[in-house]
Amino acid sequence: MLLATNVAGARYYLLPIIERVRSPLHPLLKSSGLVGQTAGIIALAIFVFLWLYPLRKKWRRLAFTGSVGRWMEVHIIAALALPLLLTIHAAWRFAGVIGLGFWAMMVVCASGIVGRYLYVRIPRSRTGAELSLEEVAGQRRGLVQQIVETTGLAFHEVQALLPTDTARSAPTPTRAIRMMLVNDLARWQTRREIRRRWRALEGRTTSLDRRTIDDVANLVAREMALAQQVALLNATHRIFRWWHVAHRPIALTALIAVIIHVAVVVAVGATWFW
Numbered sequence: 662m663l664l665a666t667n668v669a670g671a672r673y674y675l676l677p678i679i680e681r682v683r684s685p686l687h688p689l690l691k692s693s694g695l696v697g698q699t700a701g702i703i704a705l706a707i708f709v710f711l712w713l714y715p716l717r718k719k720w721r722r723l724a725f726t727g728s729v730g731r732w733m734e735v736h737i738i739a740a741l742a743l744p745l746l747l748t749i750h751a752a753w754r755f756a757g758v759i760g761l762g763f764w765a766m767m768v769v770c771a772s773g774i775v776g777r778y779l780y781v782r783i784p785r786s787r788t789g790a791e792l793s794l795e796e797v798a799g800q801r802r803g804l805v806q807q808i809v810e811t812t813g814l815a816f817h818e819v820q821a822l823l824p825t826d827t828a829r830s831a832p833t834p835t836r837a838i839r840m841m842l843v844n845d846l847a848r849w850q851t852r853r854e855i856r857r858r859w860r861a862l863e864g865r866t867t868s869l870d871r872r873t874i875d876d877v878a879n880l881v882a883r884e885m886a887l888a889q890q891v892a893l894l895n896a897t898h899r900i901f902r903w904w905h906v907a908h909r910p911i912a913l914t915a916l917i918a919v920i921i922h923v924a925v926v927v928a929v930g931a932t933w934f935w
Contacts, residue, residue, distance in 0.1 A: 663745035666696070674753040681752075692752050693926075701750035707739050708766075708919060730785065733777075740773055765915035772908045779901045782841060784890050797887055804884040811877055834903070837896035844889040851885060852878040 667674075673686040681687055689696045714736040717723050726732070747763050755763045784792040784800075792800070808819045855878040890897070 663742060663749065666700075666749055667745060670696075670749070670752075678754070690749075690752055692750060692754070697750050697752055700746045704743055704746035704750055705919065705923060707743060707746070708916070711736060711740055712916075733780070737773065737777055740770055744770060761914075761918045765911055765918060769908065769912050769915055772904065772911065776901075776904050776908060778841075779897055779904060782890050782893065782897050783901070784887060784894075794891065797891055801884055801887050804880050804887070808877055808880050808884075811873060811880070834896070834900050837893055837900060840893060841889075841897075844885075844893075848882045848885050848889075852882045855881060 670686060670690050673681060673684050673690050676684060681691070688694050691697050692701070714732050717726060717732045718729055743766055747766060751760075751763060784797045786792055786796075805816070805819055809816055812819070856874055
């Protein structure tokens with residue numbers, strides 16, 4: 662719906678500023694218009710809501726509101742809607758304080774995507790709590806056993822499916838991130854290769870159907886992911902701490918810009934409801 666609004670308003674947003682006032686869409690799509698300012702109010706509500714996620718992580722007494730993992734999912738979905746809402750509210754004009762707030766928000770969204778990429782590379786339970794090395798080892802053994810039971814292969818045959826050349830250290834952040842990307846590609850290639858090879862044998866030398874082959878390929882990829890995450894765990898923690906140091910000041914900058922903008926708009930009465 663947000664994309665549709667931006668596309669539908671393109672003929673207004675593309676007009677020179679001096680010609681916008683003559684457009685029949687101006688009362689709706691201008692920043693203080695019904696659609697433009699409503700988008701801004703919703704964006705403000707979402708932005709305030711986003712700050713509840715750090716409180717949920719910090720205060721255990723809020724556990725009744727849901728797991729940290731679920732809160733993060735909602736946090737990400739809400740944050741991804743903000744740029745579209747802000748473009749509608751700003752009518753694609755990003756000057757002054759609102760421009761500072763918008764671009765700070767875009768940087769926050771971009772850094773949030775990076776943070777999510779790092780977050781999922783720390784082994785966690787369904788509730789979002791970080792797993793110990795013993796718990797990770799138990800999960801890996803369980804995955805291998807599932808593959809054995811599903812395929813009927815011997816344990817050593819299953820082990821042969823799994824790579825054993827996982828690096829044990831990453832001395833620099835740049836190398837660690839590069840290894841994460843390489844690992845992602847390796848898992849995708851391994852899963853694809855298993856599907857290709859076993860589907861070629863389907864109905865001849867294996868009794869596995871296509872769905873079971875897909876399940877096995879996914880189990881192998883999950884086991885590989887755990888092994889790779891453990892190998893880069895210390896480096897991931899280090900990068901994640903640095904990410905927090907960068908993410909929070911930018912988010913605070915966006916918050917301050919938004920507060921100033923809202924205060925000025927309300928003070929001068931530039932609203933359709935005030």
